[in-house]
Amino acid sequence: MWRAARSAASTFRRFSTAIPAPCMVHKRGADILHDPWFNKDTGFPMTERDRLGLRGLLPPRVISFEQQYDRFMESFRSLEKNTEGQPDSVVSLAKWRILNRLHDRNETLYYRVLIDNIKDFAPIIYTPTVGLVCQNYSGLFRRPRGMYFSAKDKGEMMSMIFNWPSTQVDMIVLTDGSRILGLGDLGVQGIGIPIGKLDMYVAAAGINPQRVLPVMLDVGTNNQKLLEDPLYLGLRQPRLEGEEYLSIVDEFVEAVHARWPKAVVQFEDFQAKWAFETLDRYRKKFCMFNDDIQGTAGVALAGLLGTVRAQGRPLTDFANQKIVVVGAGSAGLGVLKMALQAVSRMGGPSADPHFFLLDKNGLITKDRKDIDPAALPFAKAHHEIEGLGLHEGAGLTEVVKKVNPHVLLGLSGVGGIFHEEVLRAMRESDSVRPAIFAMSNPTNNAECCPVDAFKLAGEDIVFASGSPFVNVDLGNGKIGHVNQANNMYLFPGIGLGALLSGARNISDTMLEAAAECLASYMSDDEIKRGILYPSINDIRDITAEVGAAVLRAAVAEDLAEGHGDVGARELQHMSKEETIELVRHNMWYPVYGPLVHD
Numbered sequence: 001m002w003r004a005a006r007s008a009a010s011t012f013r014r015f016s017t018a019i020p021a022p023c024m025v026h027k028r029g030a031d032i033l034h035d036p037w038f039n040k041d042t043g044f045p046m047t048e049r050d051r052l053g054l055r056g057l058l059p060p061r062v063i064s065f066e067q068q069y070d071r072f073m074e075s076f077r078s079l080e081k082n083t084e085g086q087p088d089s090v091v092s093l094a095k096w097r098i099l100n101r102l103h104d105r106n107e108t109l110y111y112r113v114l115i116d117n118i119k120d121f122a123p124i125i126y127t128p129t130v131g132l133v134c135q136n137y138s139g140l141f142r143r144p145r146g147m148y149f150s151a152k153d154k155g156e157m158m159s160m161i162f163n164w165p166s167t168q169v170d171m172i173v174l175t176d177g178s179r180i181l182g183l184g185d186l187g188v189q190g191i192g193i194p195i196g197k198l199d200m201y202v203a204a205a206g207i208n209p210q211r212v213l214p215v216m217l218d219v220g221t222n223n224q225k226l227l228e229d230p231l232y233l234g235l236r237q238p239r240l241e242g243e244e245y246l247s248i249v250d251e252f253v254e255a256v257h258a259r260w261p262k263a264v265v266q267f268e269d270f271q272a273k274w275a276f277e278t279l280d281r282y283r284k285k286f287c288m289f290n291d292d293i294q295g296t297a298g299v300a301l302a303g304l305l306g307t308v309r310a311q312g313r314p315l316t317d318f319a320n321q322k323i324v325v326v327g328a329g330s331a332g333l334g335v336l337k338m339a340l341q342a343v344s345r346m347g348g349p350s351a352d353p354h355f356f357l358l359d360k361n362g363l364i365t366k367d368r369k370d371i372d373p374a375a376l377p378f379a380k381a382h383h384e385i386e387g388l389g390l391h392e393g394a395g396l397t398e399v400v401k402k403v404n405p406h407v408l409l410g411l412s413g414v415g416g417i418f419h420e421e422v423l424r425a426m427r428e429s430d431s432v433r434p435a436i437f438a439m440s441n442p443t444n445n446a447e448c449c450p451v452d453a454f455k456l457a458g459e460d461i462v463f464a465s466g467s468p469f470v471n472v473d474l475g476n477g478k479i480g481h482v483n484q485a486n487n488m489y490l491f492p493g494i495g496l497g498a499l500l501s502g503a504r505n506i507s508d509t510m511l512e513a514a515a516e517c518l519a520s521y522m523s524d525d526e527i528k529r530g531i532l533y534p535s536i537n538d539i540r541d542i543t544a545e546v547g548a549a550v551l552r553a554a555v556a557e558d559l560a561e562g563h564g565d566v567g568a569r570e571l572q573h574m575s576k577e578e579t580i581e582l583v584r585h586n587m588w589y590p591v592y593g594p595l596v597h598d
């Protein structure tokens with residue numbers, strides 16, 4: 001098992017400074033064993049046991065990293081076997097617990113098993129299981145991870161930020177818990193999302209785990225069930241609104257930038273109104289982005305461009321694609337905004353995109369009363385739809401039947417909304433490869449499952465979901481490929497590229513560069529087979545490419561101030577290959593480093 005894992009690991013090792021600089025430790029004895037960053041469990045060599053006061057605190061035999069790795073994987077496989085036949089949620093939480101215990105105990109081993117087994121473990125530490133973990137957080141809570149700033153901390157955040165033990169923080173993922181995946185307002189329990197996203201940062205972008213900070217901004221919750229739960233761990237008050245809310249976010253971002261002025265901040269799973277408002281408020285002021293609006297947009301655009309290639313059409317044909325987007329929240333609107341920019345680039349300012357946007361009240365038109373200003377650019381005018389027999393508020397089935405779209409894309413959070421009639425209607429699509437993107441998370445919130453999609457919409461479709469599903473056996477040796485259209489393919493590279501360029505802020509051009517890089521990663525042969533995104537096993541490789549593309553875009557726009565030893569001028573003179581090498585070289589890789597000098 002180790003041998004196989006090691007060969008995958010050797011791919012990663014190429015990108016890293018294989019032997020870490022000697023890392024000396026100021027702690028002694030049990031304090032080292034209780035510090036997951038330094039702890040090697042039974043792997044401490046005798047010299048370190050002698051000199052760090054560890055003798056007698058461990059059983060005498062020294063076990064190698066490889067043996068520890070194999071032992072963990074064996075326990076994991078036994079757990080899988082022993083929980084066979086139990087409900088999915090029980091099995092998933094048991095798997096999460098065993099990984100979380102390792103995370104608490106020994107970070108080096110944890111991140112190594114995570115990196116080497118990312119395909120198996122991403123669904124546990126990330127979507128879908130992370131959703132279940134958030135829902136059950138109060139019961140699962142054993143020890144804290146990350147930082148919690150609450151409305152009660154107003155006026156104190158500047159000093160609180162110095163309670164964080166690491167001297168340097170590079171990457172922060174921040175949530176207020178108001179829209180966790182498609183699960184709604186989970187209050188303080190949403191902390192699981194920043195933790196999972198940052199685990200992906202370590203695995204995919206090689207951000208040093210000592211330099212990441214998951215943050216929960218607890219401004220209350222409107223989830224009545226949580227407010228009534230005696231074990232709920234967050235503030236038991238309704239959410240702050242308006243200026244009161246913004247003053248809390250303002251205070252937090254000021255505190256963070258006072259201590260770590262160059263940290264990149266990713267806003268995650270904020271309800272739409274605050275997602276847009278905070279992005280607007282901060283994006284020109286410091287290096288931040290909103291993953292749900294901007295990361296998702298890039299991943300969706302890359303997939304949409306892939307569907308044009310899958311039809312055997314030139315990319316410029318993107319401007320002619322009829323795309324029905326279901327869900328007009330932070331993700332759906334982010335996707336359409338980026339798609340509109342792409343259409344304008346391809347077809348010029350007079351380009352006329354064929355986008356149809358629906359929310360819970362149906363098709364959005366300019367006749368909509370109290371229309372969300374962010375949805376207005378995508379609202380259909382009467383003359384654009386009267387020929388199709390469509391109207392304000394038309395339902396999804398009617399829209400699909402009358403539009404015959406090339407693409408049906410769901411970011412609604414509503415499980416099963418692409419029901420039988422909708423999927424059957426996609427058979428009449430004007431595309432030779434109709435595309436169905438059921439992007440909502442977690443699994444139960446997907447707009448449809450791939451088995452239904454291939455069965456009802458036809459075997460020639462291209463399919464993508466936000467959470468992982470297995471490929472579909474279509475019989476006769478044919479496979480219906482299931483893509484995972486998830487922002488995990490971009491946010492690690494956006495964050496890493498922004499960090500290593502020392503970008504003052506994250507521009508649209510940097511985000512476009514990320515999307516284009518992902519779009520061009522796939523070969524024509526893969527695209528023809530309906531494979532739009534790389535295997536998650538290649539996530540470090542794709543992240544290196546995306547990170548370098550983002551970095552080059554920051555340099556080209558004169559936003560890069562440099563990072564560490566590499567200044568802005570040096571970045572300007574780097575070739576494409578050199579930027580990729582720089583990014584790879586900066587990726588942290590988990591190996592036990594010596595804790596004492598020879």
Ligand SMILES: NC(=O)C1=CN([C@@H]2O[C@H](COP(=O)(O)OP(=O)(O)OC[C@H]3O[C@@H](n4cnc5c(N)ncnc54)[C@H](O)[C@@H]3O)[C@@H](O)[C@H]2O)C=CC1
Binds near residue numbers: 181358
């Ligand atoms: N695959 C990925 O990478 C990502 C997936 N998502 C998923 O997208 C979903 C939505 O996220 P946000 O846009 O942030 O949420 P949101 O709450 O801002 O927006 C949801 C939208 O769906 C609409 N909607 C609700 N019920 C509907 C119905 N029956 N028919 C049509 N539209 C309906 C709402 O009116 C709203 O416009 C979530 O499930 C989230 O997990 C979000 C970001 C990234």
Ligand SMILES: CC(=O)C(=O)O
Binds near residue numbers: 269292466486
């Ligand atoms: C993937 C993600 O960011 C979401 O579902 O919110």
Ligand SMILES: [Mg+2]
Binds near residue numbers: 181268269291292
């Ligand atoms: Mg999200």
